[in-house]
Amino acid sequence: MVDLSAPAGRTARLAAIGTLAGLFSGLFGVGGGVVMVPLLMVWLGYGAREATGTSLAAIIVIAAVAVATHAGYGNVDVEKGLLVGVPAIGGVLAGTWLQQRVPQRAIALGFAAVLVGVAVRLVVG
Amino acid sequence: MIEAALIGVLAGVFAGLLGIGGGALFVPALTLFAGLGQVDAEATSLLAIVPVAIVGTWRQRGYGNVRDRDAVALGVLASAGAVAGVVLANAVPERALELLFAALIVYVAWQLARGALAASDAPTGDTPGP
Numbered sequence: 001m002v003d004l005s006a007p008a009g010r011t012a013r014l015a016a017i018g019t020l021a022g023l024f025s026g027l028f029g030v031g032g033g034v035v036m037v038p039l040l041m042v043w044l045g046y047g048a049r050e051a052t053g054t055s056l057a058a059i060i061v062i063a064a065v066a067v068a069t070h071a072g073y074g075n076v077d078v079e080k081g082l083l084v085g086v087p088a089i090g091g092v093l094a095g096t097w098l099q100q101r102v103p104q105r106a107i108a109l110g111f112a113a114v115l116v117g118v119a120v121r122l123v124v125g
Numbered sequence: 126m127i128e129a130a131l132i133g134v135l136a137g138v139f140a141g142l143l144g145i146g147g148g149a150l151f152v153p154a155l156t157l158f159a160g161l162g163q164v165d166a167e168a169t170s171l172l173a174i175v176p177v178a179i180v181g182t183w184r185q186r187g188y189g190n191v192r193d194r195d196a197v198a199l200g201v202l203a204s205a206g207a208v209a210g211v212v213l214a215n216a217v218p219e220r221a222l223e224l225l226f227a228a229l230i231v232y233v234a235w236q237l238a239r240g241a242l243a244a245s246d247a248p249t250g251d252t253p254g255p
Contacts, residue, residue, distance in 0.1 A: 018202030026210020029167025030148030031174050053190030057182040061200025063174040069211040070168030077169045080159045085173030087130045088137030092177050095141020096184035108241035112234035118153045119227040
C-alpha cells in the first residue's frame with residue numbers, strides 16, 4: 001500500500017495534490033477529482049480505477065470542509081442542494097456499477113462534449 | 126427545477142463512472158435551472174457532492190478501488206487549500222468566477238477527451254497494484 005522507500009517524498013506529493021485539489025474545490029465548487037485523478041496516476045503510479053476511487057473518498061472530506069466554510073458566508077442553499085444531490089445518489093450507484101462493465105472511452109468523450117456545451121452556455125449567458 | 130434534478134442524476138452517473146464530474150454539472154445546473162448565482166451555486170454544489178462522494182466511495186471500496194490511507198491523507202492535507210479556495214471565491218467578482226469556471230470545465234473536457242483517445246489502444250484501470 002505505502003511506498004516505504006520514500007515516505008517523505010510520497011507524503012509531499014500527497015500534500016501537493018491535496019492542496020491543489022482543495023483550492024480547486026473551494027474556488028469552483030467541485031470535488032477536486034479533476035486535479036487528483038490525473039496526479040495520482042502520474043505522480044504515484046495509480047491505475048485509473050484506483051485513482052477514481054481514492055479521489056472520491058478524499059472528496060468527502062474536501063467538500064465537507066469547503067461547504068462548511070461557505071456556510072459561514074451564508075452561501076449554501078440546502079433545499080436546492082438536496083434537489084440535485086438526492087437524485088445524484090441514484091446516478092452514482094448506476095455509474096459505479098457501469099464503470100466495471102463498460103469501456104470508458106465513449107463515455108469520457110460524451111461527457112467532454114456535454115461540458116463544452118455547458119461552458120459555451122455559461123459564457124454566452 | 127425538474128431539469129436541475131435530472132442533471133443531478135446525470136452528474137451522479139458521470140461521477141460514478143469517471144470519478145469527476147459531479148460538481149462540474151451541479152454548478153451549472155444550479156445557475157441555469159435553479160436561479161442561483163455562481164458563488165451560491167458553488168457552495169450548494171459542494172453540499173450535494175458530500176452524499177454522492179460517500180455513496181460512490183462505499184461502492185468503489187467494494188470493488189477494491191480505494192486506498193484508504195492515501196484518501197484520508199489527501200482529504201486532511203487538502204483542508205487548508207479548500208478554505209483558501211472558498212475565501213478566494215467570495216472575494217473575486219462573480220462574473221469572473223463564472224468565466225473561470227467555464228474555462229475549468231473546458232479544461233476537464235479536453236483532459237477527458239485526450240485520455241480517452243490515448244487509452245483507445247490500451248486496456249485501462251487494470252494495472253496491478255504494488
